[in-house]
Amino acid sequence: MPNDALLHTIETNGTAVVTLNRPKLHNAFDDELIARLTTLFHELASNDEVRVVLLAANGKSFSAGADLNWMRRMAAYSEEENYQDAMRLADMLRTLNTLAKPTIALVHGATFGGGVGLVACCDMVLAAPQASFSLSEVKLGIIPSVISPYVVSAIGERMSRHYLLTAERFSAEEALRIQLVHELVEQDQLRSRADEIAAVLKNNGPSALRECKDLIRLVARGSVDREMIEETARRIARIRASGEGQEGLGAFLEKRKPNWIS
Numbered sequence: 727m728p729n730d731a732l733l734h735t736i737e738t739n740g741t742a743v744v745t746l747n748r749p750k751l752h753n754a755f756d757d758e759l760i761a762r763l764t765t766l767f768h769e770l771a772s773n774d775e776v777r778v779v780l781l782a783a784n785g786k787s788f789s790a791g792a793d794l795n796w797m798r799r800m801a802a803y804s805e806e807e808n809y810q811d812a813m814r815l816a817d818m819l820r821t822l823n824t825l826a827k828p829t830i831a832l833v834h835g836a837t838f839g840g841g842v843g844l845v846a847c848c849d850m851v852l853a854a855p856q857a858s859f860s861l862s863e864v865k866l867g868i869i870p871s872v873i874s875p876y877v878v879s880a881i882g883e884r885m886s887r888h889y890l891l892t893a894e895r896f897s898a899e900e901a902l903r904i905q906l907v908h909e910l911v912e913q914d915q916l917r918s919r920a921d922e923i924a925a926v927l928k929n930n931g932p933s934a935l936r937e938c939k940d941l942i943r944l945v946a947r948g949s950v951d952r953e954m955i956e957e958t959a960r961r962i963a964r965i966r967a968s969g970e971g972q973e974g975l976g977a978f979l980e981k982r983k984p985n986w987i988s
Contacts, residue, residue, distance in 0.1 A: 740777035749785025756796035778924040782832040791839025823847040843873025846880040854913035857898040
């Protein structure tokens with residue numbers, strides 16, 4: 727892609743940094759960037775050297791959502807072609823949402839439409855106080871359909887009714903209030919704060935983090951019935967008997983660091 731629209735590095739401490747790099751287009755994404763993000767997220771998930779993934783962006787904006795040229799092409803697609811195109815975006819978002827490593831978004835500037843979807847898929851979100859957000863799709867006569875499972879999960883049905891229907895722009899402070907964002911951090915301190923959180927995460931068992939992310943998804947969408955109770959009991963039993971579980975409990979009892987802490 728011209729000028730390398732997607733950058734990524736894997737640092738020696740196990741932090742992977744994925745950077746959207748289309749600053750002149752406010753990091754809007756198209757089908758090619760979506761494909762590259764999907765591939766990269768799969769690669770990071772399977773790389774044992776990676777412990778935490780940071781998602782950032784260059785330029786004035788985090789992401790303006792869909793690229794205008796891509797939208798023009800989609801307008802000429804048939805319904806089936808639009809479905810296939812939407813499924814590719816859906817697969818990318820699902821891959822990010824279920825990534826087997828903790829993810830932290832570093833947000834600054836404008837974040838619109840699908841960009842909000844990227845943010846909602848990350849486990850933790852840091853935003854500069856000047857950042858702004860909008861679920862702007864209905865202004866264009868369309869709907870934020872593919873991103874909606876993640877946005878509604880993040881901010882809840884009640885707030886979704888307001889912001890998905892009005893398409894209003896809202897501030898970083900409001901994003902914090904409605905739980906789209908976890909912390910407000912000055913823009914020049916976003917990376918250092920992300921590194922602090924990453925250091926805390928790396929003290930925890932890598933497999934435990936992966937299993938915990940999956941556990942949260944299970945519990946969030948289910949009711950506390952007999953099936954849920956039995957499944958959670960099976961999961962803790964399996965983890966306790968695993969090599970990592972035995973190492974972690976042994977390290978705690980022996981008052982030493984577990985072997986995943988370098």
